[in-house]
Amino acid sequence: MKDPQDSELGKKIIEHSIILFDELGFESFTFKKLxxxxxxxxxxxxxxxxxxxxxxxxxxxxxxxxxxxxxxxxSRNIEDPERKLKIxxxxxxxxTDENPGNKYINEHILHKVVIKEGxxxxxxxxxxxxxxxxxxxxxKSLVKSVSEIILEIDxxxxxxxxxxxxxxxMANNQIYFAxxxxxxxxxxxxxxxxxxxxxxxxxxxxxxxxxxxxFAE
Amino acid sequence: MKDPQDSELGKKIIEHSIILFDELGFESFTFKKLxxxxxxxxxxxxxxxxxxxxxxxxxxxxxxxxxxxxxxxxSRNIEDPERKLKIxxxxxxxxTDENPGNKYINEHILHKVVIKEGxxxxxxxxxxxxxxxxxxxxxKSLVKSVSEIILEIDxxxxxxxxxxxxxxxMANNQIYFAxxxxxxxxxxxxxxxxxxxxxxxxxxxxxxxxxxxxFAE
DNA sequence: ACATTTTTGATAGTAATACTGTCTTTTTGC
DNA sequence: GCAAAAAGACAGTATTACTATCAAAAATGT
Numbered sequence: 001m002k003d004p005q006d007s008e009l010g011k012k013i014i015e016h017s018i019i020l021f022d023e024l025g026f027e028s029f030t031f032k033k034l035x036x037x038x039x040x041x042x043x044x045x046x047x048x049x050x051x052x053x054x055x056x057x058x059x060x061x062x063x064x065x066x067x068x069x070x071x072x073x074x075s076r077n078i079e080d081p082e083r084k085l086k087i088x089x090x091x092x093x094x095x096t097d098e099n100p101g102n103k104y105i106n107e108h109i110l111h112k113v114v115i116k117e118g119x120x121x122x123x124x125x126x127x128x129x130x131x132x133x134x135x136x137x138x139x140k141s142l143v144k145s146v147s148e149i150i151l152e153i154d155x156x157x158x159x160x161x162x163x164x165x166x167x168x169x170m171a172n173n174q175i176y177f178a179x180x181x182x183x184x185x186x187x188x189x190x191x192x193x194x195x196x197x198x199x200x201x202x203x204x205x206x207x208x209x210x211x212x213x214x215f216a217e
Numbered sequence: 218m219k220d221p222q223d224s225e226l227g228k229k230i231i232e233h234s235i236i237l238f239d240e241l242g243f244e245s246f247t248f249k250k251l252x253x254x255x256x257x258x259x260x261x262x263x264x265x266x267x268x269x270x271x272x273x274x275x276x277x278x279x280x281x282x283x284x285x286x287x288x289x290x291x292s293r294n295i296e297d298p299e300r301k302l303k304i305x306x307x308x309x310x311x312x313t314d315e316n317p318g319n320k321y322i323n324e325h326i327l328h329k330v331v332i333k334e335g336x337x338x339x340x341x342x343x344x345x346x347x348x349x350x351x352x353x354x355x356x357k358s359l360v361k362s363v364s365e366i367i368l369e370i371d372x373x374x375x376x377x378x379x380x381x382x383x384x385x386x387m388a389n390n391q392i393y394f395a396x397x398x399x400x401x402x403x404x405x406x407x408x409x410x411x412x413x414x415x416x417x418x419x420x421x422x423x424x425x426x427x428x429x430x431x432f433a434e
Numbered sequence: 435a436c437a438t439t440t441t442t443g444a445t446a447g448t449a450a451t452a453c454t455g456t457c458t459t460t461t462t463g464c
Numbered sequence: 465g466c467a468a469a470a471a472g473a474c475a476g477t478a479t480t481a482c483t484a485t486c487a488a489a490a491a492t493g494t
Binding site for chain 1 (some may be wrong): 241348357360401420
């Protein structure tokens with residue numbers, strides 16, 4: 001398998017895979033449709049991705065790497081772990097506001113795809129094999145880095161990993177619920193959804209950690 | 218579509234669909250394989266279920282109905298909403314311990330299926346249509362009933378629906394993580410996993426609600 | 435500038451999937 | 465015992481998820 005980020009065709013594949021995953025959903029997405037959309041062939045896509053599962057995995061890993069990067073640069077040089085955690089939450093929710101100098105990845109659509117389809121990347125029968133092969137490294141590494149901020153706030157907190165992973169799972173889930181199953185969420189769609197979500201996540205996380213949320217900034 | 222619970226074949230289909238979803242995973246599961254497993258034909262299965270998506274939806278709804286029923290009967294006559302919430306958490310986690318007089322549904326395996334595949338029932342492209350058609354009623358109703366317990370504890374709590382839905386999502390997620398992606402969870406596999414999970418969920422939920430968890434019982 | 439290598443496209447082909455249709459046999463309910 | 469419903473036995477189709485082969489185009493090194 002060759003790295004899609006190394007060639008023009010590869011980038012085109014990535015760009016339109018995001019758009020098509022969003023438009024069709026994971027189940028209806030096929031390499032044939034993608035090939036048609038980019039005026040290429042199935043075979044050429046198979047040269048970059050074994051199948052659509054690995055394509056989704058690639059996209060979701062890219063997304064979590066991006067979130068991790070944002071959290072890292074925006075909390076660098078900040079000492080107070082509570083402020084660091086608040087920044088992590090803000091960046092997680094607003095990740096798609098900032099744009100890397102990268103034309104072929106539309107983060108806004110990618111975020112939608114990760115919200116809707118992201119869980120399918122690891123809710124698979126071969127999860128143990130793929131985990132052994134390191135395919136979930138990005139997400140695990142992000143979860144770990146936030147769990148370390150949590151431990152800076154309370155070194156004795158016994159559930160740092162679960163609180164961290166739940167923060168990410170909950171963030172995407174609650175957006176999905178707000179948009180599609182509003183009876184499952186207390187936040188509602190609209191232009192304030194991101195701010196409301198940040199408030200709620202901060203409320204939950206800081207309550208669990210016995211701290212008052214940092215509302216400054 | 219006929220009700221599978223009304224006929225012997227229907228029950229056999231349900232029984233073995235659970236086993237096969239567990240053994241093969243949602244993606245590799247096919248009606249052909251199921252037909253072979255029960256010595257019947259694809260066509261006969263299609264008389265009960267439109268496709269495997271609706272089959273999964275049926276199973277997951279059955280599961281959530283069962284959890285809701287357990288919570289209801291076990292918290293009936295209890296006044297203290299904090300104890301009720303604790304009982305809800307216990308029943309949610311230990312739902313598969315109790316067995317309804319129902320031979321064709323193995324709750325233990327069904328729980329595994331709901332943990333691994335449950336999210337795929339509503340992470341679909343047609344979520345809005347299916348929601349309109351009432352296909353997610355069971356889960357929404359369960360989430361609502363627990364959100365009402367939360368509001369009994371704190372009538373001013375602004376995030377009762379999200380806390381409730383997150384409780385259920387988190388419970389299944391954290392079991393999945395503990396078993397397959399241990400770096401994403403603070404609880405670990407083993408015979409204490411359910412008790413550990415109950416402790417953690419209680420800790421989270423009662424902290425968020427500013428209450429001490431009820432450890433009695 | 436030209437030969438070489440790499441990448442892409444064109445085309446074909448296969449096994450499996452996700453169904454639908456029709457007809458016969460079996461089961462069941464009265 | 466008979467009518468109706470349910471199940472089985474086929475057969476068939478469009479699509480999916482690939483793999484294989486070979487030619488054309490593009491990039492690369494010298």
